Amino acid sequence: MTTNVPPLQITSAGLVIPTEAAILAGVQQDMNVAFGGNLNPSLETPQGQLATSETAIVAAANAQFVSMLSQMDPAYSTGRMQDGIGRIYFMTRLPALPTTVSVTLVGAVGTVVPANAQAVAADGSVYLNTADVTIPIGGSIAATFACAIAGPIACPAGTLNQIYRAVPGWDSITNAADGVLGQDVESRSAFETRRQQSVAANSQGMLASVLGSVLDVSGVSDAYITENNTSAPTVITGVTIAANSIYLCAQGGADVDVATAILRKKMPGCAYNGTTTVSVTDTNPLFSPNFPTYSVKFQRPTPLTIKFAISIANSASVPADAATQIQSAIISAFAGGDGGPRARIGSVLFASRYYSTVAVLGSWVQIVSIKIGTTTANLDQVVVPIDEIPATDIANIAVTLV
Numbered sequence: 001m002t003t004n005v006p007p008l009q010i011t012s013a014g015l016v017i018p019t020e021a022a023i024l025a026g027v028q029q030d031m032n033v034a035f036g037g038n039l040n041p042s043l044e045t046p047q048g049q050l051a052t053s054e055t056a057i058v059a060a061a062n063a064q065f066v067s068m069l070s071q072m073d074p075a076y077s078t079g080r081m082q083d084g085i086g087r088i089y090f091m092t093r094l095p096a097l098p099t100t101v102s103v104t105l106v107g108a109v110g111t112v113v114p115a116n117a118q119a120v121a122a123d124g125s126v127y128l129n130t131a132d133v134t135i136p137i138g139g140s141i142a143a144t145f146a147c148a149i150a151g152p153i154a155c156p157a158g159t160l161n162q163i164y165r166a167v168p169g170w171d172s173i174t175n176a177a178d179g180v181l182g183q184d185v186e187s188r189s190a191f192e193t194r195r196q197q198s199v200a201a202n203s204q205g206m207l208a209s210v211l212g213s214v215l216d217v218s219g220v221s222d223a224y225i226t227e228n229n230t231s232a233p234t235v236i237t238g239v240t241i242a243a244n245s246i247y248l249c250a251q252g253g254a255d256v257d258v259a260t261a262i263l264r265k266k267m268p269g270c271a272y273n274g275t276t277t278v279s280v281t282d283t284n285p286l287f288s289p290n291f292p293t294y295s296v297k298f299q300r301p302t303p304l305t306i307k308f309a310i311s312i313a314n315s316a317s318v319p320a321d322a323a324t325q326i327q328s329a330i331i332s333a334f335a336g337g338d339g340g341p342r343a344r345i346g347s348v349l350f351a352s353r354y355y356s357t358v359a360v361l362g363s364w365v366q367i368v369s370i371k372i373g374t375t376t377a378n379l380d381q382v383v384v385p386i387d388e389i390p391a392t393d394i395a396n397i398a399v400t401l402v
Contacts (some may be wrong), residue, residue, distance in 0.1 A: 004029035094186035096150035101179035111169030118164035148280035152335035154393025155179030224346040243245035245271035249299040259296035272297035304388035310375035314401035323399035343390035
């Protein structure tokens, strides 16, 4: 059995599919032959309607095939197909992570504030203690609480200040600094960027090798690496890096896992930097039974508050909740929720990055200016130090109608 409908072709240049006009012409020829010829080709006739429907079915099937074939290219893959490509590199998509907050707990000496003890922030978000802590002599102790809901939920300084479920002997909670913003499930573009970086993890000794290895550690949401290959200390964005050493700053992941990933990929004799020190034992059978132990150093980032000042033209079409819409859009984009690059350690943040984020909210948005800064939002760009991670919240996003 033959057909006049042109087939799709897989060529060296890629997939070539026929146009819908060509498909329709082929279907009409097939129907004309099937009915003995002289069939009226008008699309208003019953046979015309059948030809149109069959054309749509064939075109839709071709489109699905094109979509499936394009998913085999890492540059275009999305969703489950992208996850499958990631498996080739032993990668899994980063899950949504909650906002984490460093807090001070006050109470009676010896009181155990257990893991999952609950506190509530001013916006009503519930936060859970990440580990058991015992209040020592002095009556206070530092702890880390994580939001019960994953995602970029802001927790400004001083807003996590209520105990949600009482624990005898635990009197109060407060956070002196902004929380570290959580993140949504890793986006398509972020996953592909990390896949490209992870390829270098198969090598040894290069900065990209170490970075790829650390980024592959469970729980690591961001990392930055650089080196000083000179014989004298050097300063980068205010951070002093020792001579002949590497510097790595990582957010998330267990200390021992991050340190092990660094040791596994860095070159012998290369010194470290950072305020976090972990003892790591090299379990390579080559050294059995006297496995050597090394002190590996790296840096944990501190939050860097990023402020925004957005001015838009006032008009009758501007909704009453314009400020809330803009603030929410900025926070989402800041964490990469719009598919664009998220704010990262050691990056340069441009105010222009957020123009499209605000403009897409509606035709009522007429942007006058967007500025950013760390103490005052009056700059076009901010250079993030290599030992800090950008953080923002609604309180730091000012919206003005002019």
